[in-house]
């Protein structure tokens with residue numbers, strides 16, 4: 158299991174455990190993390206799993222790839238910035254132990 162911490166827009170921190178191979182979206186949904194809806198089922202089609210990667214982790218997780226479907230979706234997301242990613246596009250691996258993800262104030 159890999160520990161991931163979600164930080165809400167009001168600063169509330171929630172540490173969850175997720176199995177390697179699942180995604181950050183699943184880590185949130187399986188643990189009832191507020192603010193991550195993941196409406197499309199994790200197929201990169203809704204942007205309701207938008208998260209901001211903690212700056213300390215952005216180079217490990219990786220930034221958005223220009224022109225990718227994920228980047229196309231996020232350009233319309235509320236509060237998108239240089240740390241934005243879609244949680245459904247972040248597979249959890251052991252090197253992400255301790256990952257910190259920030260949940261935007263809103264997804265719509």
Ligand code: FES
Nearest residue numbers: 195197203204245
């Ligand atoms: S769950 Fe829809 S884009 Fe991630």
